[in-house]
Amino acid sequence: MTELNGIDVTFRICGAAGDGSLAAGSFLNRAAARMGYHIMNIDLYPAEIRGFGKSVAHTRISDRPVQTPGSLADCLVSLNDLHAITELDTLAEGAVILYDSKPPNYVEEDEAIAGFIEPGMIGYGIPLGELSSIATKSARSRNIVALGALSGIFHLPSEYLRDAIRERFTRKSEEIAESNIRAFDLGLEYANTRLVKADAIDFEERVPGARDDVVIVSGNEAVARACLDAGVRLYAGYPITPATKIMEILAKELPKQGGVVVQTEDEISAIGHIIGGGFAGKRSITATSGPGLSLMSEFLNLAVMAEVPVVVVNGQRGGPSTGLPTKTEQSDLNIAVFGGSGDSPRPVLAPADVTECHKLTVKAFEVAEAFQTPVILLTDLFLANRVEDITWPEGDLAIWGRYENRIADPVAAEDFKRFVITPDGVSPRSIPGTPGLHYPATGLEHDERGMPEYSPENHLRMTEKRYLKFNTLRDAWPAPVPEGADGELDVGIISWGSTIGSAREALEHLHTTDMNAGGLFPRLIWPLHEDALKEFSSRSRNLIVAEGNYSGQFANMVEAVVCREVIRITEIPAGPIPSERIIEVAGGLNR
Amino acid sequence: MASEHYVIIGNGVAANAAVDILRQGDPDSRITVISREFFPFYYRHKLRFVISEELQEDQIVVRPPAHYREQNIRLRLGQEVQRVDLKEKTLYLKHMEKVHFTRLLLCCGGWPRIPEVHYTYRHHFTIVKGLSHAREFKEKLAGVKRVLMVGGDLVSLRITETLLRMGREVLFLIDRDSFWPLTLTDEIRTEFAERLTKHGAEVLIDDEITGIEEVAGIEEGTSGYEVTTRREKRISCDLVGAFFGLVPNVEFLFSSGLDIDRGILVDDHLQSRNPDVYAAGDCAQIWNPAINNYWVSIGWENARLLGEVAARNMLGESATAGAPKESALDYEGLKINTSWWHIYD
CATH class of the missing domain: 3.50.50.60 (FAD/NAD(P)-binding domain)
Structure with a gap:
């Protein structure tokens, strides 16, 4: 996505596991963010755990905030030609390919990426291995040589890249750091003295505005940080892609705050643990993916029925079953909203970006406690793993205290009704151990005191109670604010979760045309703000719902509310839906 | 014939004439064209219009890369053959890739000559x-x-x-x-x-x-x-x-075992001493029984004809490179036959 008037360049650094492509990507991200550029990075790697699988660092660098990682790359760095050849169809027109011009041995036919460079592409051959060996006595720093070459070819300020490299390697030793700096400098020098620049990408040594407060964070890291900020006391989980990173971070950090991390034997046990934690009045969370959420269904119902606050983060990936463990998808919406026996309402939140991964995780705890319910936070692999430049929210976390966390007054101990019917459906709860405020907590239908009670009248009253607090939450949560044009719209775009970025980018483009376009992007996915959807629909001549699943799970929900057929962009491209796809569909509509 | 892999070094008029004949005569074969120039086949005589900016570069293109894709021909541009191993029937490219062939046509043209x-x-x-x-x-x-x-x-x-x-x-x-x-x-x-x-x-x-x-x-x-x-x-x-003028571009063939004089020595079927290797165009030094000597062609039309002859022979036919077609430099009425040469310093 090269923009010649500004900087907007997408890189793909591709190698086999161990080639350092992801490390090179992280240096590039860090340096660019510190220069003041906006970045979005996603690391791509295969599902199979083996030594030589392909790994790709995909990084977009822009002088404007970016909503998506960009679908096509402007520059491909090959650290392994066999893998990089499979990336050729991800390249934009006029893309640059940087490759090792002196590999140690001849390769067989069609195994060298240089053999695929065609008119319309620009190839820069650099003796990556040879220069690395000169600098570090091994070919392992080819990635660093390549970074130096990128700095030289595209005039990326080199000192920022050197700093990023030095920071990382100094942790190992000063000597390793300096040898890698030598590798970087050799790549830079080679590009400056031996290559004739033939491409149009030029950072012009510009530093838009150096930032010290910026952090480079993934969605998973933001969720973990939010857990720490929100005062979580218990994390229980079973490892699964793409959620494991959250547990890895909390395993290190949570005990420092007096919390506990338990790696359980499976996901059923994990949710069982956190229901115990939530029941005990401690903020508790688990993180999983589709297969894990499926296993958790019954315990989620227990949390609904027993009105226990817990947070479940679900990093969606391709399904069903084990599915596509390392490919993103938004196809767990149905199970998040509807999965479970009986009428089992539970709030579902979906952040749009990394910053919102933090904000909505904090918010999820607040909602869980205030409405005494399990809350599901739907991220996805793309959002969980992608890296953005953000600044952490300021200390007061303004969303604290918006909802009341109702704890029963011990004075009421004489006639404590844990599930008392209230005007908003929320009953004061007690913390176990509070004298006189003990009660039966059960998955059976119960009366206001918690005693099992199966009469149809009671079941209706308690079901209405559970839905009443659900509706109270919807009314308390700010309705989504339409973005883009006011008034009558040629096209209205509705989306959710990580696809919001693509939809927003599409809107930006449509606003440069004569098309009147607007967007509505709810973060509270369930319960839906029906009035907001109806109002937006009534203004939209064409209504698109864009989401990363096959069956149009959100489109189905929206259609039921707006009572009209929507135009579905429901794709499972193994990556985020490109904004170009939404633009293409919107551009072809009758107005 | 389906297993044939014809590799042509060069992407000028001789090479492209050969490609057409090969594809026509052997539709299922693999054909690869390797050219040192990173630009599609173009009219060389129009380069002066590029210099004067009367034409843009893309206006002198004869065949865009899409043509080769349509014909299922692998076009490798900007790639240099460094060495040919005739025993293994393998080309060694500068970027460290091997390309194997069953039949090879050398249309590698000439380099600017500096006396x-x-x-x-x-x-x-x-x-x-x-x-x-x-x-x-x-x-x-x-x-x-x-x-x-x-x-x-x-x-x-x-x-x-x-x-x-x-x-x-x-x-x-x-x-x-x-x-x-x-x-x-x-x-x-x-x-x-x-x-x-x-x-x-x-x-x-x-x-x-x-x-x-x-x-x-x-x-x-x-x-x-x-x-x-x-x-x-x-x-x-x-x-x-x-x-x-030009000298045939044959340095990369010195260690191949082919007979090289000024150019690649071939018979009047354009076949070298290796039965699977042919040459056509500026790089070929062609035996002409009529003059009892080798000759080197000059000019677009001659190169095209030679490319066709070589391709026909590669397909198993028996075509002969006859006397070069006459072509004259006409400079303000001064006409000189410039269709071939056979001696220079």
Whole structure:
């Protein structure tokens, strides 16, 4: 996505596991963010755990905030030609390919990426291995040589890249750091003295505005940080892609705050643990993916029925079953909203970006406690793993205290009704151990005191109670604010979760045309703000719902509310839906 | 036949004529074209219009890469063959990739020739053989007022016309022995000189360079050359265009075991001593029983015919490269047969 008037360049650094492509990507991200550029990075790697699988660092660098990682790359760095050849169809027109011009041995036919460079592409051959060996006595720093070459070819300020490299390697030793700096400098020098620049990408040594407060964070890291900020006391989980990173971070950090991390034997046990934690009045969370959420269904119902606050983060990936463990998808919406026996309402939140991964995780705890319910936070692999430049929210976390966390007054101990019917459906709860405020907590239908009670009248009253607090939450949560044009719209775009970025980018483009376009992007996915959807629909001549699943799970929900057929962009491209796809569909509509 | 992999080195007219015949005659075969130039097949004689900016580069393209994709032909541009192993039937490319063939056609053309006597000055010369040279020539012309043309070949006359039309001063140094591929008679030399002069060029006859020194250019802030000649003339100019014709591009074949003289020695079926290797175009030195000697073709049409002959033989037919088609340089009514050569220094 090269923009010649500004900087907007997408890189793909591709190698086999161990080639350092992801490390090179992280240096590039860090340096660019510190220069003041906006970045979005996603690391791509295969599902199979083996030594030589392909790994790709995909990084977009822009002088404007970016909503998506960009679908096509402007520059491909090959650290392994066999893998990089499979990336050729991800390249934009006029893309640059940087490759090792002196590999140690001849390769067989069609195994060298240089053999695929065609008119319309620009190839820069650099003796990556040879220069690395000169600098570090091994070919392992080819990635660093390549970074130096990128700095030289595209005039990326080199000192920022050197700093990023030095920071990382100094942790190992000063000597390793300096040898890698030598590798970087050799790549830079080679590009400056031996290559004739033939491409149009030029950072012009510009530093838009150096930032010290910026952090480079993934969605998973933001969720973990939010857990720490929100005062979580218990994390229980079973490892699964793409959620494991959250547990890895909390395993290190949570005990420092007096919390506990338990790696359980499976996901059923994990949710069982956190229901115990939530029941005990401690903020508790688990993180999983589709297969894990499926296993958790019954315990989620227990949390609904027993009105226990817990947070479940679900990093969606391709399904069903084990599915596509390392490919993103938004196809767990149905199970998040509807999965479970009986009428089992539970709030579902979906952040749009990394910053919102933090904000909505904090918010999820607040909602869980205030409405005494399990809350599901739907991220996805793309959002969980992608890296953005953000600044952490300021200390007061303004969303604290918006909802009341109702704890029963011990004075009421004489006639404590844990599930008392209230005007908003929320009953004061007690913390176990509070004298006189003990009660039966059960998955059976119960009366206001918690005693099992199966009469149809009671079941209706308690079901209405559970839905009443659900509706109270919807009314308390700010309705989504339409973005883009006011008034009558040629096209209205509705989306959710990580696809919001693509939809927003599409809107930006449509606003440069004569098309009147607007967007509505709810973060509270369930319960839906029906009035907001109806109002937006009534203004939209064409209504698109864009989401990363096959069956149009959100489109189905929206259609039921707006009572009209929507135009579905429901794709499972193994990556985020490109904004170009939404633009293409919107551009072809009758107005 | 489905297992054949025809590899053609070169992407000029001979190569492309051969490709058409091969694809037609063997639709299921693999065909790979490898070219050192990173540009699709183009009209070389139109390079001067690129220099004068009368044409854009894409306007001189004969065949875009899409054509090859449609024909299921693998086009490898900007790739250089460094070595040929005939025993293994393998080409070794500069970027460290091996390409295997069953039959090989060499259409690797020629390189700009610099006579030994002028070799010392090669770094000061600007040449025009391919598109990259034309680009370079065009860029250099930006600050140029006066151009010295040395040597002289068929291309140089047209470039001189172009330069004059672009408002540059041209001094043409015609040396009898270096006007490739001919040895000029005094009469022809005089006739050339008259015509060049009529167009506005200054002409020096029967003289040659004895020294070139880089100095400040004619225009302030530019660099240029001070050229001295055998007749003790001192010539100031901004650019020295060198046009001494071509030598077959065969260096990468020296270790292959093929018979190489000036070009690749082939019989009149264009087959080398290796039955699976053929050559056509500027790089082939072709046995002609009629003159009992080898000859090298010149010109677009001859190259095209040779490409076709080679391809037919690669397909198993028996075609012969006959006497080259006559083609004459017609320069203002001065006609000279320039279709082939067989001797030079």
